[in-house]
Every structure is written in C-alpha cells, then in structure tokens.
Amino acid sequence: MADEEEQKEIRQELAAADAVRPEKFDIAIRVRGLVNQFGDAVIHDHLDLDVRSGEILGVVGGSGTGKSVLMRSIVGLQTPTAGEIEVYGKSLDTIANEEESRDLRRRWGVMFQGGALFSTLSVAENIQVPLREYYPRLDQALLDEIAAYKVAMVGLPPDAGPKFPAELSGGMVKRAGLARALALDPALLFLDEPTAGLDPIGAAKFDELIRELADTMGLTVFLITHDLDSLYATCDRVAVLAEKKVIAVGTIAELLATEHPWIQDYFNGPRGRAATTSHGRAAHDRTS
Amino acid sequence: MAASADFETDEGADGVGVRFTGRLTLARLGDLPARLDALGPIRTLDLSDVERIDTVGAWIITRTARAHDAEVTGASEDAQRLLKALADDKSDYRVHRDRRPMWARMLEELGTASVGVWNEFIGIVGFFGAMIVAFITQLRARRRIRWHAIVTRFQTVGVDALPIIGLMSFLIGIVIAQQGAVQLRQFGLEVFTINLVGRASIRELGLLMTAIMVAGRSGSAFAAQIGTMKLTEEVDAMRTIGVSPMEAIVLPRVAASTIIMPLLGFYASLCAIVGGGVFSWIGLDIPPITYIQRLREIIPMTDFWAMLIKAPVFGILVGVTGCYSGMQVRQNAEEVGRRTTSAVVAAIFLVIVLDAFFAVFFSSIGWN
Numbered sequence: 001m002a003d004e005e006e007q008k009e010i011r012q013e014l015a016a017a018d019a020v021r022p023e024k025f026d027i028a029i030r031v032r033g034l035v036n037q038f039g040d041a042v043i044h045d046h047l048d049l050d051v052r053s054g055e056i057l058g059v060v061g062g063s064g065t066g067k068s069v070l071m072r073s074i075v076g077l078q079t080p081t082a083g084e085i086e087v088y089g090k091s092l093d094t095i096a097n098e099e100e101s102r103d104l105r106r107r108w109g110v111m112f113q114g115g116a117l118f119s120t121l122s123v124a125e126n127i128q129v130p131l132r133e134y135y136p137r138l139d140q141a142l143l144d145e146i147a148a149y150k151v152a153m154v155g156l157p158p159d160a161g162p163k164f165p166a167e168l169s170g171g172m173v174k175r176a177g178l179a180r181a182l183a184l185d186p187a188l189l190f191l192d193e194p195t196a197g198l199d200p201i202g203a204a205k206f207d208e209l210i211r212e213l214a215d216t217m218g219l220t221v222f223l224i225t226h227d228l229d230s231l232y233a234t235c236d237r238v239a240v241l242a243e244k245k246v247i248a249v250g251t252i253a254e255l256l257a258t259e260h261p262w263i264q265d266y267f268n269g270p271r272g273r274a275a276t277t278s279h280g281r282a283a284h285d286r287t288s
Numbered sequence: 289m290a291a292s293a294d295f296e297t298d299e300g301a302d303g304v305g306v307r308f309t310g311r312l313t314l315a316r317l318g319d320l321p322a323r324l325d326a327l328g329p330i331r332t333l334d335l336s337d338v339e340r341i342d343t344v345g346a347w348i349i350t351r352t353a354r355a356h357d358a359e360v361t362g363a364s365e366d367a368q369r370l371l372k373a374l375a376d377d378k379s380d381y382r383v384h385r386d387r388r389p390m391w392a393r394m395l396e397e398l399g400t401a402s403v404g405v406w407n408e409f410i411g412i413v414g415f416f417g418a419m420i421v422a423f424i425t426q427l428r429a430r431r432r433i434r435w436h437a438i439v440t441r442f443q444t445v446g447v448d449a450l451p452i453i454g455l456m457s458f459l460i461g462i463v464i465a466q467q468g469a470v471q472l473r474q475f476g477l478e479v480f481t482i483n484l485v486g487r488a489s490i491r492e493l494g495l496l497m498t499a500i501m502v503a504g505r506s507g508s509a510f511a512a513q514i515g516t517m518k519l520t521e522e523v524d525a526m527r528t529i530g531v532s533p534m535e536a537i538v539l540p541r542v543a544a545s546t547i548i549m550p551l552l553g554f555y556a557s558l559c560a561i562v563g564g565g566v567f568s569w570i571g572l573d574i575p576p577i578t579y580i581q582r583l584r585e586i587i588p589m590t591d592f593w594a595m596l597i598k599a600p601v602f603g604i605l606v607g608v609t610g611c612y613s614g615m616q617v618r619q620n621a622e623e624v625g626r627r628t629t630s631a632v633v634a635a636i637f638l639v640i641v642l643d644a645f646f647a648v649f650f651s652s653i654g655w656n
Contacts, residue, residue, distance in 0.1 A: 159382055
C-alpha cells in the first residue's frame with residue numbers, strides 16, 4: 001500500500017518511539033542536586049525532587065522561590081548551572097542527537113501561565129501545531145477531528161475552534177492552552193499557575209477538569225500554583241519550595257504535621273484555614 | 289519491541305469483525321485509519337489484544353464504531369474510560385471558519401479594502417483634529433508642555449539620524465551633479481550643473497529625502513512603540529490614571545518631528561550641495577569659491593522659504609501617521625508589524641502627494 005520509502009520512514013518513526021517508554025518508570029521526573037544561578041543570585045541550591053508516575057504533584061512556594069525556573073529547567077528552557085534532571089530516565093543534557101530529544105519532548109505538554117497561544121493561529125490550528133510538527137503525514141481530516149475532540153475535551157464551546165486567541169476570554173485562553181499541551185497525548189503535563197487570573201468558579205471548574213483529564217488519560221501532572229483551593233482539589237502530593245530547596249514533599253495532611261514556619265504560615269494563614277475547612281474532609285478521604 | 293497498531297479481519301455474514309493488535313497510539317498509528325476506512329461494513333471492533341490506547345486511538349475507534357454502527361468489545365478499563373470521554377457527539381464542533389466561493393471572497397476583500405482606505409483617511413483626519421484639540425486644551429489649562437519628552441525625541445528623531453541623512457544627501461548631491469554634468473556637457477553648459485544641484489537640493493530633494501528617511505526611521509518607531517504600549521495596556525493604564533495619552537505620547541512625538549524636520553531638511557540640503565561641490569571640484573574643475581559664489585547668485589530666497597514652509601508640514605504628517613497607526617493596534621503582535629508598515633507607507637505616500645501640491649502652489653504664486 002505505502003511505497004518502500006514511506007515504510008522505511010514509518011519503521012524509523014516506530015523505532016524512535018520506543019526510545020522512551022513512560023509506562024516503565026515509577027519516577028517520571030528525577031531532579032538531583034539542581035543548582036540554578038543568575039549572576040550572584042542563587043535560585044536553587046542542590047535541589048532534589050521526585051515526581052511519581054501518575055500523580056498530580058503541586059509545587060508551591062513564595063514568589064521568587066524559583067517554581068517557574070524549576071519547571072523551565074525540567075523542560076529544557078533553562079540550562080541549570082549544575083545538577084541532574086532525568087525525565088523518564090533520560091536527561092536533556094546528555095541526549096546527543098536531535099531525534100532522541102524530540103522524542104522526549106513529545107512526552108510532555110507545557111501550559112504556560114499566559115496560555116502562550118500563537119496569536120496569529122486559530123485555536124484549532126494552535127492545537128494542530130504539535131501534531132503537524134511530529135506527525136507531518138497525518139491527513140487534514142483526521143487533524144481536524146483531533147482538534148475538534150480536544151476542544152470538546154477541555155470544555156470549550158463548539159464554536160471556539162475557528163476563533164483567534166484575541167477573541168477568547170481569560171478562562172478560554174487557559175483551556176485552549178491546555179488543549180494544545182494535550183495535543184500529542186503526552187504522559188507528562190506541566191501547568192504553570194493554571195488558575196491564576198480566573199474567577200473562583202472558573203478556577204474550580206478548571207481544577208475539576210485537570211483532575212478529570214489526569215484520571216482519564218493517566219497523566220502525570222506537575223502543577224505550579226499559588227491557589228490553595230487548587231491544591232486541595234487536585235493534588236495527590238505537594239512539594240514546598242523554600243530556602244532554595246524543596247523543604248518538604250507529601251500529602252497536605254503530612255505537610256500540616258510538619259513544623260516548618262513557612263508551611264505553617266502557608267496552610268494555617270487566614271486563606272489557608274478557609275481552604276482547609278472547606279476541603280479538609282475531601283483531603284482526608286483521599287489520604288486515608 | 290512493542291508492535292505498531294494493526295488489525296486482523298474476520299469476514300462474517302453480517303459484516304467484518306475487526307480485531308485490533310499492538311498499540312493504538314498516535315505514534316504507532318501509521319496508515320491504520322486509511323486501511324480501516326477501506327473496509328466494508330464492520331460488525332465488531334475487538335480491543336482485547338490492544339496493548340495501549342490513547343485519545344487518538346480511542347477517537348478512531350469511536351469514529352469507526354459510529355460510522356458502521358459497530359459494537360466495541362474487549363475494551364480494557366483504561367480504554368473504556370477514554371472511549372466514554374469521547375462518546376459524545378462532536379459533530380457540532382467547528383474547526384474552520386466558513387468558506388465562501390472565490391468570487392464572493394474577492395468582492396468582499398475589494399469592498400473591505402476600499403472601505404478600509406476611506407476609514408483610514410477619515411481616521412487620520414480625525415486623529416489630527418483630536419491632537420489639535422488636545423494641544424489647545426493643554427495650553428488653555430496652562431499645563432506644562434512636556435519639554436523633557438520632546439527633547440528626548442529630538443535625540444532619537446534628529447541627532448541620531450544625522451549621520452545617515454548626511455551621508456545619503458551627500459551621495460545624492462554627487463549623483464545629481466554627475467548625471468546633470470553628463471547631459472549638460474553635450475551643450476557645453478557644464479557650469480549649469482551648479483544650478484541643478486543647488487536648486488534641486490534646497491527646494492525639493494534635500495527635504496523630500498529627509499522626510500522619507502524620517503518616516504522610515506522614526507514614523508515606524510512611533511507606530512511600533514505605541515502599538516506595543518497598546519498591547520500591554522500601558523495606554524489604558526495611562527487613561528485610568530488620568531494622563532491623556534494624546535498629551536503624554538502623541539503630542540511630544542509629533543512636536544519633535546515637526547520641529548526637527550526643518551532642521552534636518554536644511555542640513556540635508558547643505559550636505560547635498562557639499563556633495564555636488566565635491567564632484568564639481570574634482571570632476572568639472574570648478575573651484576569651491578566659484579561654486580559658492582555661483583550658488584549665491586542662482587538660488588533665490590523663495591526656494592529656501594518654500595523648504596521651510598514644507599518641512600514642518602511633512603514633520604506633522606510623519607508624526608501623525610506614525611502615532612495614529614500605533615494607536616490603531618489591537619489584538620495581537622502581528623498587528624504591530626502590519627500597522628508599522630502601513631504607517632511608513634502612508635507617511636511616504638502623503639509626503640509625496642503633498643509635495644506635488646506644494647510645487648504647483650509655489651509656482652502659481654510666482655516662486656519660481
């Protein structure tokens with residue numbers, strides 16, 4: 001059916017697709033001794049972190065503690081000063097060829113804080129960008145169908161596909177950004193403050209959506225957030241960034257039991273208490 | 289090694305039974321959708337041998353099952369979850385804008401473009417009016433004119449442009465002198481090269497080339513700066529604070545380009561004359577003293593006045609079109625580029641059109 005050259009191409013593609021096998025790893029992301037430094041300012045000082053496969057890990061910390069820098073280091077937008085970062089057993093630093101690094105990049109989707117949608121493309125075209133990049137031989141009809149169901153999956157209205165980012169509301173931009181991050185059915189999803197700038201109802205719906213998608217698609221989620229309600233509603237575990245390190249990782253119940261002043265302030269401050277009261281039971285149910 | 293997506297068929301009386309194997313994932317799909325579409329009526333879709341499935345695989349199954357009214361069997365728990373998530377009808381989800389026939393789109397584009405040009409013209413005139421009103425209001429309210437902002441623009445619009453405008457004009461002077469000399473030599477009137485260079489540069493070319501250069505350098509910069517400020521909502525922030533963007537952004541820029549244009553124009557004319565002089569000296573053996581004396585005889589004062597009258601008008605034009613285009617930026621980053629281009633094109637076009645009007649006007653009042 002396909003001519004010989006095309007079949008060779010398919011075989012190569014399949015061989016490359018085997019290089020990374022997410023389902024074989026218990027630890028999706030392993031960060032060891034990460035140091036990030038801008039001039040004299042040390043952001044991370046020998047930071048260690050494990051993200052387990054299939055969990056939603058919330059990353060919290062005060063402003064300027066380097067949550068985004070950590071994410072950028074993991075996805076290779078920022079070269080660390082020192083330290084090792086392995087995603088599914090592969091490190092972007094040591095990967096020699098373009099093929100392998102592309103294969104690794106295929107495994108994750110990143111949703112940036114402002115959505116970072118390409119402003120000259122419609123929502124549907126935005127979703128199709130990664131698909132076209134990695135699977136140039138998919139035919140247009142299938143691409144359109146994929147875009148349509150991704151739009152539906154993230155809860156955008158039926159007429160959102162042909163719209164341009166400038167025509168969308170803040171919440172819709174975030175959902176469209178999520179749809180693009182999910183375009184390749186990644187195993188790993190990075191979310192940078194997904195609920196920032198959304199109203200409480202929109203934020204709650206977004207939390208629900210993330211939880212639902214993670215369960216349906218078996219995603220591992222790295223979630224940076226300031227939003228305590230998000231933590232309670234979505235996260236399996238929470239990592240706390242302070243003092244240039246991850247000072248604690250665990251369920252919220254475990255974190256509440258630690259003595260660290262910042263963690264106590266964070267969860268037991270006025271906002272923290274409100275969130276704890278409203279979600280306390282749900283969190284308790286999940287941990288027990 | 290994991291197998292790519294494939295299927296086996298089993299022909300039955302009431303249709304084909306399809307048994308999928310391997311991984312039904314985007315990476316492993318290959319030409320499976322096409323082969324699946326080529327099959328006859330399908331009775332069952334058996335997923336029991338599928339190693340892994342992702343949303344694309346689940347979508348293919350859902351689509352095929354719906355098209356053939358087939359039954360899906362043997363789905364694992366994961367597969368069932370995905371299939372359930374994709375089960376709702378997605379046919380009302382649109383991906384593309386509505387397409388109209390070619391001729392309709394061409395007509396529409398022509399109409400839109402015509403209306404656009406007209407609106408642009410009205411817009412620039414309206415913007416100019418609004419700027420005048422803002423200027424008068426500022427004077428009436430005895431608010432301080434933002435000299436600091438204006439002087440800062442002097443630097444970027446004027447001083448920074450001196451080298452490039454000087455070099456350009458100098459070279460143009462040489463070119464005019466050289467080309468003129470070639471023609472005039474045929475009549476033995478080489479000495480009239482001085483008339484050509486002197487009058488052309490003072491009256492027309494020095495200023496015209498300057499206006500074009502300023503439109504390209506500073507008009508575009510105005511449009512891009514203001515456009516970016518619009519995108520980042522700085523202009524809106526200014527309004528909410530109570531600062532009029534007209535006063536804070538537009539007036540200083542237009543004032544700067546208006547004040548600087550006569551100076552730059554005069555400077556450019558001088559550079560062109562020097563260029564012509566250098567060529568006359570070297571190429572035509574006319575000594576500088578003779579050149580200057582001859583210039584004083586042949587350039588009437590009216591040429592100089594004509595330039596000084598045109599220059600501020602061109603300055604206003606370049607400033608206003610640049611600021612207007614910047615203020616029109618909406619939506620996205622691409623718009624900044626589009627508007628910047630249109631600012632430069634509109635400014636150069638309007639400058640040349642107005643220059644033609646001025647030329648006719650000055651001749652008819654006897655300034656020859």
